[in-house]
Amino acid sequence: MKKIIYSLAIAASMLTFNSCIGDLDTVPLNETDKNAGQAYQTLEDYEMGLAYIYGAYSLASQNDPGKADIAVDDAGQSELVRQYMVLNEMSVDALKCTWGDSYIVELQNNSWSATPNASTLAVYTRCMMVVTRANEFLKQSSAASLEGLPQLRAEARFLRAFAYYLLMDLYGNPPFAMEENVAGALPSQIGRKALFEWIEGELKDLLEGSELPEVGAVPYPRVTKGAAQATLARMYLNAEVYTGTARWQDALDAAEATIKMGYDLCPNYEELFMQDNSENDNARKEFIFAIAYDRDNSQSWGGTTHLVSASLSSEANSAIAKELGYPDARIARENWNGYHVPNEYVEYFELKDVKWGETSGFGYDRANSDKRAFFYNIGGTKEYSNSDINSGWRCWKFTSRDSKGNLFSGDEYSKLSSADFPFIRLAEMYLIYAEAKARLDGGTTTDTKALGYIKELRDRAGVSMPAFIDTEFILKERARELMWEGHRRTDLIRYGYFTSVSFPWPYKGGVPDGKVSLGQHLTVYPILNTDLTENPNLVQNEGYK
Structure with a gap:
């Protein structure tokens, strides 16, 4: 199924939404291109348009993995998942790099500024690209009455909401664009708290009042209500950072609701990250929201x-x-x-x-x-x-x-990876439940269900289980379970450790032993200067000049 989605995404290049982030225009670049209004006619057209939105999460361009369609010198460094992972892991203690690229130096030394680097530019631009494509899709489909279209619209709404979640987490207060901004008024910012509330409302509506598919109702890797419920759980876990108000009970409830939707842990942890994880039923049962890659149909020097x-x-x-x-x-x-x-x-x-x-x-x-x-x-x-x-x-x-023992690394085969990237998987829901329960219980819990979830993870890992768990144990368990999956920065911010001198790591703040505090403004990345120049409605995040 993932090959179908990304083959459609490539075919959807005929839907020429040649829009920059500033004006959200949709006028074609030349007379032979179709604009969105001309391209959307049949259900298959809309399916291709939806694939075009999915593709923004994984593709560097519509034609060549070595040529980026955004202003980043190295196409592989322009891809969303690669730079999302880098922003969240290299800026803290989980990932370091000896290459001399400027964005790498800035990230691992926590010295980035308002001037965008390859990482901050790529993730911001790709997320806004998802928003732009989804808005265009929703605008063009609003008056159509084709059978099956409500489900496609619900999927587009989730993909847009998830992109806004990433922007809220990483950039704090991005521009907020909706369908009416397509070839219309420039978007404004609504603030991080209001954006949180909008995403929350959108996800709840998708869960309760839309045609977003139930878990198991559509082929992998299309999104379902499980993805919406799990995103709520993750947002509630970090709600105090985003809004100033803790939502631990809501995080616990949302995680438990996701767990009950029919997912299962993959018995073999290693199989979650292998080249055939999208064809492996055991791995797929743990994936709640994954980004698909295929060395033959959706090549990328980013991704996995x-x-x-x-x-x-x-x-x-x-x-x-x-x-x-x-x-x-x-x-x-x-x-x-x-x-x-x-x-x-x-x-x-x-x-x-x-x-x-x-x-x-x-x-x-x-x-x-x-x-x-x-x-x-x-x-x-x-x-x-x-x-x-x-x-x-x-x-x-x-x-x-x-998982069958094959090794795809011979000279005669592609250099690219087909392993899918798990944005959200069931193990994270177990960890959210346990942390929320520990926080509700004053920092330490002996709750049977919370301990049971953690025991399942540790049994799979082949390590023993303690008699109780506290928030510090859970932070370390998240480091072990979710390494290099894009969680670490958010975790350290939630725990208050990202800026604290009491939590060092190598080269934190550019200091070899990392015994230094960081400026609070670094808990969000800067809004792109180009957006600020093109859109007078926008203001830069505090602390960046």
């Missing part, structure tokens, strides 16, 4: 391709493959050799017999360690240095393997 290739050197690539039973192969198709994990973060995992200076193996007893750990330290040094390509740990959570 960068997660597969960016962490490994040639030596590590071959050595890990050999340890896993592929003596003459590599675990990833390419060796970009840049991403690293500081030892301080790796220490959250229960690793047995960790050693440095070994010449073979993984650098620890992997067979008896937390099964969520995919690390390798051979040839590395314990202390991470942003100038040392062999420092810290390497991570191979995403690889070129599939």
